[in-house]
Amino acid sequence: MRFLSTFLPLLVFGVQTVLAGAKLPKVVPPQLPSNDSFYKPKGDWQKSKPGDILDSREVNISSLLPYARSKAKGFQLLYRTRDVHGNPDATVTTIIVPKFANYNRVLSVQNAYDSADVNCGPSYGLQWLASGFGASWNKLNLAFLMNFLQAGPIMNIPDYEGSNAAFTVGPQSGYQTLDSIRAVFNSAKFTNVNPDAKVIMFGYSGGAFATEWATEKKAEYAKDLPIIGAVMGAPPPNVTSTYLNADGSDMAELNVAALLGVMNAYPEINATLRANLTDDAEQQRRFFFPLHKCGGGECSQLGTPLAGSNVGDFFKNGSFFLEKYSETLKEIGVMGQNLTPKSYPGYPLFIFNGDKDELTYPIDDTIQLVKDWRKKAFTRVCHLTLEGLDHTTALRGLPYAWSWINKRFLAVEHGLGLVNLCKFIGADPDDGWPRPPKDGNPDDGKPDEGEPDEGEPDEGEPDEGEPDGREPDEDEPDNGEHEDDLIIAESEMDEAETMRPLHDL
Ligand SMILES: *[C@@H]1O[C@H](CO)[C@@H](O)[C@H](O)[C@H]1NC(C)=O
Numbered sequence: 001m002r003f004l005s006t007f008l009p010l011l012v013f014g015v016q017t018v019l020a021g022a023k024l025p026k027v028v029p030p031q032l033p034s035n036d037s038f039y040k041p042k043g044d045w046q047k048s049k050p051g052d053i054l055d056s057r058e059v060n061i062s063s064l065l066p067y068a069r070s071k072a073k074g075f076q077l078l079y080r081t082r083d084v085h086g087n088p089d090a091t092v093t094t095i096i097v098p099k100f101a102n103y104n105r106v107l108s109v110q111n112a113y114d115s116a117d118v119n120c121g122p123s124y125g126l127q128w129l130a131s132g133f134g135a136s137w138n139k140l141n142l143a144f145l146m147n148f149l150q151a152g153p154i155m156n157i158p159d160y161e162g163s164n165a166a167f168t169v170g171p172q173s174g175y176q177t178l179d180s181i182r183a184v185f186n187s188a189k190f191t192n193v194n195p196d197a198k199v200i201m202f203g204y205s206g207g208a209f210a211t212e213w214a215t216e217k218k219a220e221y222a223k224d225l226p227i228i229g230a231v232m233g234a235p236p237p238n239v240t241s242t243y244l245n246a247d248g249s250d251m252a253e254l255n256v257a258a259l260l261g262v263m264n265a266y267p268e269i270n271a272t273l274r275a276n277l278t279d280d281a282e283q284q285r286r287f288f289f290p291l292h293k294c295g296g297g298e299c300s301q302l303g304t305p306l307a308g309s310n311v312g313d314f315f316k317n318g319s320f321f322l323e324k325y326s327e328t329l330k331e332i333g334v335m336g337q338n339l340t341p342k343s344y345p346g347y348p349l350f351i352f353n354g355d356k357d358e359l360t361y362p363i364d365d366t367i368q369l370v371k372d373w374r375k376k377a378f379t380r381v382c383h384l385t386l387e388g389l390d391h392t393t394a395l396r397g398l399p400y401a402w403s404w405i406n407k408r409f410l411a412v413e414h415g416l417g418l419v420n421l422c423k424f425i426g427a428d429p430d431d432g433w434p435r436p437p438k439d440g441n442p443d444d445g446k447p448d449e450g451e452p453d454e455g456e457p458d459e460g461e462p463d464e465g466e467p468d469g470r471e472p473d474e475d476e477p478d479n480g481e482h483e484d485d486l487i488i489a490e491s492e493m494d495e496a497e498t499m500r501p502l503h504d505l
C-alpha cells in the first residue's frame with residue numbers, strides 16, 4: 001500500500017485533479033467486474049480446456065498520464081482456468097499491444113492487486129475511465145514497467161486471483177497466471193502475437209507471489225509454454241510470516257484482505273472465521289470493508305483505518321486461525337517447500353529484495369527460497385539483495401529487472417542463451433550455477449553433473465544448433481563466451497529503440 005506514497009504519487013494526484021475540473025466526453029465508463037456480464041462465462045464452458053478463450057473484447061486502456069486514453073490497443077480475454085481445488089474457473093486477462101509492439105515478446109505482468117474484491121482486478125482498473133482505488137492502484141503497478149510501455153513486448157496482465165478473488169492462495173494464482181499465457185497464444189488471430197513469441201513473467205510483492213507460484217507449477221501444469229524467464233521483486237516466501245510482520249503495522253489492512261482472500265476460497269474457513277468474529281457490529285463492518293473496497297466502497301467510509309490494527313482483535317479468540325489452519329496456510333502460502341527436480345521450470349529466475357524488507361522478514365526466508373530453487377530444482381537464480389532497502393524502497397531494483405528482462409529476451413533471440421546475466425546486474429550467482437538436468441525432465445532426483453556428455457557441445461565450443469530441440473539456454477554453466485555478443489546485440493537494439501518517437505501509455 002505504501003508504494004502509493006513513494007512511487008509516482010503525481011500520477012494519482014494528477015488523475016484526481018484533472019478529473020475535478022475537466023469536461024468529460026460522452027463516453028460510458030467501464031462496468032465493475034461484479035456487474036459486468038463479460039466476466040460471467042456462458043454455456044458449457046466447464047468443458048473447455050485450460051487457457052481456452054470463452055469470450056473476448058476490445059477495450060480502451062487508460063494512459064498512465066492523467067485522464068488520457070492510451071494509444072496502445074487493449075484486449076480482454078475471458079479464459080478457462082481452475083481454482084485451488086481443481087474446479088473450473090473463468091477469469092479475465094488484459095492484453096496491451098503497444099503502439100510499436102514487438103510481437104515476438106510477451107511480458108506477463110502480475111500486478112500486485114492484493115485484494116479480496118474482484119473489482120480491484122487490473123482488468124477493471126486499467127480500463128480508460130475506470131475510477132476508484134482499483135484504477136489508481138493498478139495503473140501505478142503498471143507504471144513499474146514504464147520502460148516497456150512504448151515499444152516493448154505485448155503485455156499480458158491477468159486477474160490471477162480468479163473469479164472469487166482468492167488473494168493469498170498461491171497455487172490458484174499460479175495456475176491462473178499460466179492459463180492466461182495459454183490464452184494469449186490462443187488470441188493470436190486478433191492480437192497478432194507471434195505464435196513463436198517468448199514469454200517473461202514479472203511481479204513485485206503480491207505480484208511476485210503469483211509469479212513465483214506460476215513458476216512452481218510450470219513443469220507440472222504447463223510444461224509446453226514458451227516461458228524463458230521470471231522476475232520476482234520482494235516476493236513474500238511465507239504468508240504466515242508476512243501476516244505476523246504486517247500485524248499492528250501500517251500494512252495491517254493487507255492481513256485483513258489476505259484472510260478475506262483465503263475465506264473466498266475455503267468455505268469451511270469462511271464459516272469458522274465469520275462465526276468467530278467478535279459481536280461488535282462496527283468492528284465487523286470494518287473487517288469486511290476490504291471485500292468491497294473497489295466496488296463502490298470509499299476508503300473514507302471505513303472510518304478508522306485498518307492500518308495499525310491487530311487483526312486478532314477482530315476475533316473472539318485472537319489469531320487462532322494461524323494455528324488451526326496452519327496446514328492450509330503452508331500449502332497455499334509457503335514458497336519452495338515442495339520443489340523437487342521435477343519442478344525444474346526450464347528457465348532462469350531473477351529475484352531481488354531489500355535486506356530491510358519489513359514485510360517478508362526474516363530475509364533468511366528469501367535466501368532459503370533462492371537456495372531451494374537452485375538445489376532442489378536445479379534452477380538458475382540471479383539474486384540481488386539491495387542493501388538498506390525495505391519492501392517499498394526495493395522498487396529501486398526495477399532498473400535491474402528491466403535490464404535482466406531485455407538481456408534475457410535478446411540472449412534467447414540471438415541464440416546466446418548461455419550468458420550469465422547475473423554478472424551484468426551485479427547479482428549474486430552464489431555457488432556456481434547448478435547444471436540443470438539434460439532433458440529438462442529429471443526423474444532420477446539427481447542433477448546429471450558428471451555424467452557423460454553425449455551429444456552435447458563441450459564447454460568452450462560454440463553451441464551451434466540444438467542437439468535435441470531443447471531450449472538453448474539451460475544446459476551448460478556459463479563460460480562467459482557470449483557476453484560480448486550480447487553487449488553488441490543490446491547496443492543495436494538500444495539504437496533502434498531510441499529512434500522511435502515517444503508514445504505515451
Ligand atoms: C450494473 O449494470 C447495469 C446494466 O449494465 C447498469 O444499468 C447498472 O447501472 C450497473 N450498476 C452499477 C452499480 O454499476
Ligand SMILES: *[C@@H]1O[C@H](CO)[C@@H](O)[C@H](O)[C@H]1NC(C)=O
Nearest residue numbers: 025026027057058059060069
Ligand atoms: C474507445 O474510445 C473511443 C473514443 O471515445 C471510442 O470511439 C471507441 O469506441 C472506444 N473503444 C472501445 C473498444 O470501447
Ligand SMILES: *[C@@H]1O[C@H](CO)[C@@H](O)[C@H](O)[C@H]1NC(C)=O
Nearest residue numbers: 238239240241244330334337
Ligand atoms: C512460516 O512462518 C511461520 C511464522 O514465522 C513459521 O512458524 C513456519 O514454520 C513457517 N513455515 C515454514 C514451512 O517455514
Ligand SMILES: *[C@@H]1O[C@H](CO)[C@@H](O)[C@H](O)[C@H]1NC(C)=O
Nearest residue numbers: 263264265266267268270271
Ligand atoms: C462466505 O460466507 C458468506 C456469508 O455466509 C457467503 O455469502 C459466501 O458465499 C461464503 N463464501 C464461501 C467461499 O464460502
Ligand SMILES: *[C@@H]1O[C@H](CO)[C@@H](O)[C@H](O)[C@H]1NC(C)=O
Nearest residue numbers: 271272273275276277316317
Ligand atoms: C468458532 O467457530 C466454530 C465453528 O463455527 C465454533 O465451533 C467455535 O465455538 C467458535 N469459537 C469461538 C471462540 O467463538
Ligand SMILES: *[C@@H]1O[C@H](CO)[C@@H](O)[C@H](O)[C@H]1NC(C)=O
Nearest residue numbers: 276316317318319320321323
Ligand atoms: C482459543 O485458542 C486457544 C489457543 O489458541 C485454544 O486452546 C482454545 O481452544 C480456543 N478456544 C476456542 C473457543 O476456540
